[in-house]
Amino acid sequence: MNILLTSSGRRSYIVKYFQELLKDKGVVHAANSEWSPALQVADKAVTTPLIYDSTYIDFLLDYSLEHDINAIISLFDIDLPILAQSKKRFERHGIQVVVSDYNVTQICNDKWKAFEFFKQNNINTPNTYISISEAVKDLKNENISYPLIIKPRWGMGSIGIYTAENKNELEILYKKVKNEILKTYLKFESKEDLNNAVLIQEKLDGQEYGLDIVNDLNKNYVTTFVKRKSAMRSGETDRAVTEDNPSLEKFGEKISLALQHIGNLDTDCFVVDNKPLILEMNCRFGGGYPFSHLAGANIPQAIIHWLNGEQPPEEVFNLTYGVEAIKDINMILLEKR
Numbered sequence: 001m002n003i004l005l006t007s008s009g010r011r012s013y014i015v016k017y018f019q020e021l022l023k024d025k026g027v028v029h030a031a032n033s034e035w036s037p038a039l040q041v042a043d044k045a046v047t048t049p050l051i052y053d054s055t056y057i058d059f060l061l062d063y064s065l066e067h068d069i070n071a072i073i074s075l076f077d078i079d080l081p082i083l084a085q086s087k088k089r090f091e092r093h094g095i096q097v098v099v100s101d102y103n104v105t106q107i108c109n110d111k112w113k114a115f116e117f118f119k120q121n122n123i124n125t126p127n128t129y130i131s132i133s134e135a136v137k138d139l140k141n142e143n144i145s146y147p148l149i150i151k152p153r154w155g156m157g158s159i160g161i162y163t164a165e166n167k168n169e170l171e172i173l174y175k176k177v178k179n180e181i182l183k184t185y186l187k188f189e190s191k192e193d194l195n196n197a198v199l200i201q202e203k204l205d206g207q208e209y210g211l212d213i214v215n216d217l218n219k220n221y222v223t224t225f226v227k228r229k230s231a232m233r234s235g236e237t238d239r240a241v242t243e244d245n246p247s248l249e250k251f252g253e254k255i256s257l258a259l260q261h262i263g264n265l266d267t268d269c270f271v272v273d274n275k276p277l278i279l280e281m282n283c284r285f286g287g288g289y290p291f292s293h294l295a296g297a298n299i300p301q302a303i304i305h306w307l308n309g310e311q312p313p314e315e316v317f318n319l320t321y322g323v324e325a326i327k328d329i330n331m332i333l334l335e336k337r
Helices: 012-025 037-041 056-066 079-085 087-091 102-109 111-120 132-140 167-182 187-196 246-259 289-294 299-307
Strands: 003-006 028-032 044-047 071-074 096-098 148-152 162-164 198-202 207-215 221-233 236-242 263-272 275-282 324-326
Touching: 003 012, 003 056, 012 028, 012 037, 012 289, 012 299, 028 037, 028 056, 037 044, 056 079, 056 087, 071 079, 071 299, 079 087, 079 102, 087 096, 096 299, 102 111, 102 275, 111 198, 111 275, 132 167, 148 167, 162 167, 167 187, 167 198, 207 246, 207 289, 207 299, 221 246, 221 289, 236 289, 246 263, 246 275, 263 299, 289 299, 289 324
Parallel strands: 003 028, 003 071, 028 044, 071 096
Antiparallel strands: 148 162, 148 198, 207 221, 207 263, 221 236, 236 324, 263 275
16 A cells, blocks of 8 residues: 655654555655655655645646555645545545545634534633624623633644733734734635634633544544643644543544544643633644554554555554653754655
């Protein structure tokens, strides 16, 4: 089996996970719009047009046919809806795209749609506002209080996230986030509704957790891996420990049954006064997955079995609790091939 990991960026560890599984049974290809660490370690690598380029899907399809690609997995949020819309086109050529349905990618990428989804499905989440006037109104009515989080509606990583301690900061930072959106790649998705591209959210005071919520390729719930976070960096989990937490596992199952995603769902949540609340979710492998992998989980192996129409061995879903890990920084000499 030959796998193509698109928008692979710096997730070279995902490339290595698939390489360890396939070895002499297949080739792991990595694609990105510019040369990156993941391309450096892949068996074969290619630079692609930008995701929003009109030739992007044609390029991926031609490359896949030329290199006998059996399955495509994306590692970047913006890539997901583009691939979801073109999924059937790849399937006609026998290429499976491991991506959730288009509406699911839209819910995950659009934090306002996500908030509405959570409320509709009675999933606990912090109060969130798309209107600064509505936020100020609830502040006056004491339904919420400072500090508040100001962040992009279509956001990734830590771009444009600030904390407002008072009304003056709220107004200044609201404008600042909108300006930052226009200066980054967030402008592509935000152009859909630039006047409503900034969210105001209640800041939670509690323990932060990361969940890997796993569904099979037919959207059936499989399991939830729980990691208690102790450090964050650039919007990603930097240090965490795996935890036996039935309450959060049940919370993950509730999210899965409501969302009906495919594969791994990277989820951020808090526990406040023993109540779990979800912040946001990404329907892909996220920066928190390696903590699950180091503790014994192996979702790439499960995906390969599912792609082959097989039931994965039970041990790929077994997590050892109490495994703590921290991310490191490594230098890689870029050598284009």
